[in-house]
Each structure stands twice: as C-alpha cells, then as structure tokens.
Amino acid sequence: MANPLLEKFSTPFSTAPFSKIKNKHFKPAFIKAIKIAKEEINNIINNKTVPNFENTIEALEFSGQKLDRISSIFFNLNSAETTDEIQQIAQEISPLLTEFSNDITLNKKLFKRVQLVYDIIDELNLTPEQETLLTNKYKDFVRNGANLNESDKLKLRKIDSKLSKLKLKFGENILAETTNFELHITEENSLKGLPESTVEAAQMVAKQKKKDGWVFTLDYPSYIPFMTYADDRALRKKMAIAFGAKSFQNNKYNNQQIVLDLVKSRHKRANILGYESHSHFILEERMAESPANVLRFLDDLLVKAKPAAIEEFQSLSNFAKKDGVNKLEKWDSAYYSEKLKKELFDLEEEQLKPYFKLENVIDGVFTVSNKLFNLKFEEITTIDKYHDDVKTYKVTDTSDNYIAVLYTDFFPRKGKRNGAWMTSFKGQWKKDKENSRPHISIVCNFTKPTETKPSLLTFNEVTTLFHEFGHALHGMLANTVYPSLSGTNVFWDFVELPSQLLENWCYEKEALNLFAKHYESGKLIPMDFIEKIKKSSNFLEGMQTLRQLSFGILDISWHGKNPSKIKSVKEFELSTFKNTQLFPDVKNNCMSTSFSHIFQGGYSSGYYSYKWAEVLDADAFALFLENGIFNKEISQKFKETILTKGGTKKPMDLYINFRGKKPNNNALLKRAGLLK
Numbered sequence: 175m176a177n178p179l180l181e182k183f184s185t186p187f188s189t190a191p192f193s194k195i196k197n198k199h200f201k202p203a204f205i206k207a208i209k210i211a212k213e214e215i216n217n218i219i220n221n222k223t224v225p226n227f228e229n230t231i232e233a234l235e236f237s238g239q240k241l242d243r244i245s246s247i248f249f250n251l252n253s254a255e256t257t258d259e260i261q262q263i264a265q266e267i268s269p270l271l272t273e274f275s276n277d278i279t280l281n282k283k284l285f286k287r288v289q290l291v292y293d294i295i296d297e298l299n300l301t302p303e304q305e306t307l308l309t310n311k312y313k314d315f316v317r318n319g320a321n322l323n324e325s326d327k328l329k330l331r332k333i334d335s336k337l338s339k340l341k342l343k344f345g346e347n348i349l350a351e352t353t354n355f356e357l358h359i360t361e362e363n364s365l366k367g368l369p370e371s372t373v374e375a376a377q378m379v380a381k382q383k384k385k386d387g388w389v390f391t392l393d394y395p396s397y398i399p400f401m402t403y404a405d406d407r408a409l410r411k412k413m414a415i416a417f418g419a420k421s422f423q424n425n426k427y428n429n430q431q432i433v434l435d436l437v438k439s440r441h442k443r444a445n446i447l448g449y450e451s452h453s454h455f456i457l458e459e460r461m462a463e464s465p466a467n468v469l470r471f472l473d474d475l476l477v478k479a480k481p482a483a484i485e486e487f488q489s490l491s492n493f494a495k496k497d498g499v500n501k502l503e504k505w506d507s508a509y510y511s512e513k514l515k516k517e518l519f520d521l522e523e524e525q526l527k528p529y530f531k532l533e534n535v536i537d538g539v540f541t542v543s544n545k546l547f548n549l550k551f552e553e554i555t556t557i558d559k560y561h562d563d564v565k566t567y568k569v570t571d572t573s574d575n576y577i578a579v580l581y582t583d584f585f586p587r588k589g590k591r592n593g594a595w596m597t598s599f600k601g602q603w604k605k606d607k608e609n610s611r612p613h614i615s616i617v618c619n620f621t622k623p624t625e626t627k628p629s630l631l632t633f634n635e636v637t638t639l640f641h642e643f644g645h646a647l648h649g650m651l652a653n654t655v656y657p658s659l660s661g662t663n664v665f666w667d668f669v670e671l672p673s674q675l676l677e678n679w680c681y682e683k684e685a686l687n688l689f690a691k692h693y694e695s696g697k698l699i700p701m702d703f704i705e706k707i708k709k710s711s712n713f714l715e716g717m718q719t720l721r722q723l724s725f726g727i728l729d730i731s732w733h734g735k736n737p738s739k740i741k742s743v744k745e746f747e748l749s750t751f752k753n754t755q756l757f758p759d760v761k762n763n764c765m766s767t768s769f770s771h772i773f774q775g776g777y778s779s780g781y782y783s784y785k786w787a788e789v790l791d792a793d794a795f796a797l798f799l800e801n802g803i804f805n806k807e808i809s810q811k812f813k814e815t816i817l818t819k820g821g822t823k824k825p826m827d828l829y830i831n832f833r834g835k836k837p838n839n840n841a842l843l844k845r846a847g848l849l850k
C-alpha cells in the first residue's frame with residue numbers, strides 16, 4: 175500500500191500532501207525512514223575510500239533527509255493540530271528517534287572518520303561554511319563524550335541518567351506543591367478589586383472541587399490576576415508566601431537537596447568533558463562564549479539600571495503610602511504597579527484594538543517586509559493545508575524569483591497548543607546545483623473573527639505577529655549550502671535578533687501609518703496613542719531589568735563555578751541577590767527550589783539570553799533609527815550579513831559584519847529610558 179509520506183511529493187512547490195496523509199501513515203513512514211537513514215550512515219562507515227569532507231561530512235549532513243521531512247510534518251501537527259491518536263504515535267515514535275540519534279553520536283566508526291577529516295581541517299581548502307560544518311560535526315561527537323576513555327564514558331552516561339531523574343523529580347515536586355495549595359474564599363468581600371473574569375474562573379475551580387465560593391490557585395492564570403488586582407493585602411500576602419515557598423517546605427516535595435545534586439552533577443559532567451564548569455560547557459556554543467563575559471554583561475546593565483530601579487521603587491512606595499502601606503513588600507509590587515500605571519497612562523486596550531484588524535496587521539507586516547527586503551506575498555489556494563484556518567502564500571522577490579512557501583495559522587482551536595511560534599515544514603539547502611527553498615509556518619492564537627466582528631488584535635498580539643514574522647524572515651531568506659547551518663539554526667542567544675528587531679517597527683509612526691487604520695472609519699491611529707504605547711512600555715523598566723538581572727546572575731552563579739562547598743540553597747541564593755534586592759527578603763521563601771527554567775527546562779546558564787537578545791536588537795535598530803527605518807542600504811545589509819547567513823559563521827562575526835562593531839548596551843538603556 176502506498177504511503178504518501180514516503181513518496182516524492184508531487185504537490186505545488188513539493189509541499190506536504192496533507193490531504194493524503196492519514197494518521198496510520200506516520201509510524202510505518204518513520205520506521206522506513208529510520209531504516210533508510212541507517213543505511214545511509216552505514217554507507218558512510220563502510221566506504222572503502224579514505225575519509226574526506228565529501229564522503230564523510232557532507233554525506234553525513236545530507237543523510238536522513240526523508241526522516242527530517244517526516245519528523246517536521248509530524249511534530250508540527252502535534253503542536254498545531256494534535257489528537258489523542260497523534261499523541262499516542264508521538265509516544266511510540268520518540269524512543270525510536272532517541273535510539274537512532276544515539277546510534278549516530280555514539281558510533282565509534284563514524285566518529286573515527288569524522289575525526290580523521292577534522293585533524294586535517296587546515297589542509298582541506300574549505301570554504302568558511304564548510305569549515306563551520308566540519309567543526310560542528312566534530313564537536314557534536316566530542317561534546318557528547320566521544321573522545322573519552324571507556325570508564326569516563328560510563329561515568330558520563332551514569333551522570334546523564336541521574337540528571338534526567340533529578341530534573342523530572344524537581345518538576346514533579348513543584349507540580350505537587352502547586353496543586354496542593356488553594357486559597358478558598360467564602361466571603362464575597364475578599365474578592366474586591368478582582369476583574370469579573372477572574373472571579374468567574376475562581377468560581378469554576380471551586381465548583382470542580384465541589385466547594386462553595388471561590389478557589390484561587392498558584393497556577394499563573396489564577397495567581398497573576400489575584401496578585402495584580404486583589405484589594406485584600408493579607409490575602410495577597412498569603413498567596414505570595416505560598417508561591418515563594420514552593421518546594422522549600424518541610425515535606426517530601428522539598429527541592430533543596432535536588433538543587434544541590436543537580437548543580438554538583440552538572441559540574442562533574444563538565445569536568446569529565448574537560449570544561450571548568452557547566453557554564454563553560456554550555457557557553458562554548460553561545461555568542462556570549464564564557465561565564466566571565468556573561469557576568470560582565472549583566473554587571474554593566476546592573477550598574478546602569480540600579481539607580482533608576484531605586485528611584486522607581488521609591489515612587490512606588492510613596493504611591494502605596496497614600497493607601498496606608500508603610501513598607502512595600504513583594505505582595506504589593508504587582509498591585510500598586512498596576513494602579514500607578516493606570517494613573518499615569520489611561521490607555522485602555524479596547525481603545526487600541528479597532529486600529530489593529532488582523533487583516534490590516536498582516537498587510538502591514540507584508541508591506542514592511544517588502545519595503546525592507548523586497549519580498550512579495552501571493553496567496554496560493556492550491557497548496558494542501560492541515561486545517562481550513564491555515565492560509566498559504568508563495569513568497570517571491572521583486573524580480574519574481576521564488577523564495578519560500580509561507581503558512582499562517584492564526585486562530586485557537588482544540589488540539590493546538592498555547593502561545594505563538596515559527597516553525598518549518600521543510601528547511602533550505604543547496605544540492606546538485608539546486609537551491610531548495612524552505613516552507614515556513616507561523617502559528618498563533620489570536621481572537622477569531624465572528625460574523626459581525628473582525629479579529630481585532632491587542633497591541634501585544636501585534637508585536638507577537640511581528641516577532642514571529644521576524645523569525646519567519648530568518649527562515650525564508652536563508653541561503654546556505656548546508657541545512658544544519660541554515661535559517662534559524664544559530665546559537666541560542668542569537669536566534670531572537672531578527673524577531674525582536676522586527677518588533678521595533680510596531681512603535682514607529684512611519685510604519686504604523688502603513689496599516690494601523692480604524693477598521694470602521696479608516697482613520698489612522700492617533701499620534702498620542704503611539705506616544706502612550708511607547709511610554710507605558712517603559713513603565714518601571716528599571717525594576718523589571720533588575721529582576722531579570724537577578725535571575726541571570728543567580729543562574730550563572732549556580733553553574734559557573736565549582737559548587738562543592740555550597741551547603742545552604744537559601745544562603746547561597748541570598749548572597750547572589752545582594753546587589754539586586756529591592757524588596758525585604760521573605761525568610762521561608764526561595765527562588766531556586768522552584769526555578770524550573772534552569773533546573774528543569776533547558777535554560778541553565780542561558781537565562782541571561784533574554785537581556786542579551788534585547789541588547790542586540792536595540793543596538794541593531796539604532797542603526798535604522800539613525801538612517802531611517804526603511805533605509806534600503808541598511809536593510810539589505812541586514813539581509814546579506816545576517817538573515818541569509820544562518821549559522822555559517824560565528825554570530826559575533828556576522829553581527830560585526832552588519833554593524834561594523836560589537837553590540838553595546840547603550841541603545842537598549844536609551845530605548846528603555848534608563849540612560850540619563
């Protein structure tokens with residue numbers, strides 16, 4: 175029986191043939207594609223010719239392409255249009271994929287060949303892109319322990335399995351602590367200040383738990399509005415303390431020992447691989463390069479942001495004093511910030527939304543891309559899609575050269591995960607004299623239009639669309655030889671540059687005038703609205719910056735040095751916070767024991783990258799501001815030096831090629847209003 179996933183796609187632009195693909199096709203297609211990929215790897219290993227760049231590195235790079243294609247289709251569907259059946263298939267497939275990838279990275283014969291080529295890298299006359307590819311391939315093995323003796327290899331595997339258990343337990347404990355707490359309210363008086371929707375949701379939770387009244391939990395959709403709007407200070411305190419005490423209480427869900435075990439195991443792992451610390455290991459593959467660079471970066475921002483933060487804290491304290499609060503505590507922060515913001519900028523979301531009809535914003539981002547990068551977007555209805563809400567476009571340049579296929583999928587529905595993201599159904603590469611162009615997709619969850627009302631976006635949704643479109647440009651304009659170096663395949667702390675850069679156009683009059691028109695009257699958005707958007711986006715920026723910096727410093731402090739002498743999680747944490755604390759410390763609270771980003775997710779030694787990316791985009795946009803936001807010379811340069819180049823060179827080199835110098839923090843501080 176024919177399996178459409180395994181045949182050559184005879185669709186327009188060879189796009190994924192969604193109308194023919196049934197769920198039953200996936201598993202056999204995966205199994206077959208893994209088999210093909212294994213044969214390709216075996217052909218490399220069994221090649222009798224002396225290993226060279228072509229027969230080993232390039233062959234490895236272009237192996238498993240069928241598998242990649244099937245994986246991207248399947249896992250994109252699992253995010254945007256999943257079902258119980260698809261999730262079941264994912265469960266069955268994932269171990270097969272892990273096993274296959276281990277088969278490659280732990281394959282001694284394959285590594286031997288890669289190493290032989292790497293050893294003569296200087297004699298090979300490679301292009302810079304080829305050199306990067308060879309170095310990456312070699313490092314993939316080495317960073318996974320390929321150079322170690324057998325006993326160290328065994329140690330490494332043991333630590334890896336210990337780490338994955340610790341991470342799992344860390345997350346389970348937080349989840350248990352989150353579910354075990356509830357704030358049960360039976361007096362309507364205690365709900366004062368809360369928005370109706372929050373109260374309704376709390377009532378629903380109570381009903382589910384077969385209780386009277388209202389129940390609030392430590393889940394964000396319940397916790398955040400409670401802390402922002404509840405007038406009852408004692409209850410806010412109760413919630414905040416419960417939130418901060420997660421996995422730091424005297425019970426079996428305590429994460430203190432797990433934190434210590436995690437950082438010590440990570441350190442040991444890094445040492446075995448020959449690195450000074452876990453951060454040294456991680457940052458080798460980042461633009462920031464070393465923990466010292468990260469700390470210097472964070473400290474520089476700290477020095478500049480702190481005076482502003484102290485001033486803001488003072489004015490927030492004074493504001494709260496009028497309400498009878500003598501000493502501002504953590505549980506007052508969100509509440510009085512919101513009140514003060516409202517007093518300073520009386521701009522309601524509802525006033526802005528009519529200017530951001532979804533269709534107009536899409537036109538806007540297309541027009542901006544046209545003015546900057548000469549791109550044209552034509553809707554093509556003959557391309558197969560996985561859902562009726564999806565729209566498909568052929569993307570060309572102004573000389574009608576085919577650039578990419580773009581999918582957009584904007585509305586929430588059952589089976590689609592929350593949030594917004596850019597992804598691809600097919601990457602870009604050059605092979606056999608052909609430049610094989612990418613198929614890029616943007617997935618969001620915006621309000622769906624009704625029969626009487628179009629989809630009107632909040633300003634936050636507008637910047638989200640521009641953000642994801644920035645990633646999409648990085649994917650669509652990719653122009654490299656090797657797929658693993660193409661588009662958004664770049665270092666983690668570099669990947670947000672195109673996306674965050676594009677957000678800047680949402681704040682500029684010249685760009686907004688292209689599309690921000692009232693959906694009924696057609697009138698352009700008033701200038702004072704734009705001013706208010708800009709000003710309110712910098713509200714309490716000093717305090718927020720300080721908070722982000724404190725997390726980044728905590729992360730690098732845990733992972734950048736030998737942790738063997740650390741005894742108390744709380745004491746260690748406090749010592750790293752000493753320059754960033756504005757609020758009084760809460761004795762029985764701890765950040766680290768529930769800091770999932772760095773102890774459960776993949777952000778260890780990477781928390782700084784949020785600020786790092788902001789510095790990059792502000793510094794890059796400053797060049798546009800100096801020369802005009804639609805200056806063709808600058809935008810062409812950005813395209814040629816960054817968007818088309820993917821990960822073919824070190825990101826700092828790419829950036830310097832664009833900007834003429836390394837980024838510095840001033841543009842961000844200026845944009846954030848922190849530079850006096």
Ligand SMILES: [Zn+2]
Pocket residue numbers: 641645670673
């Ligand atoms: Zn992003």
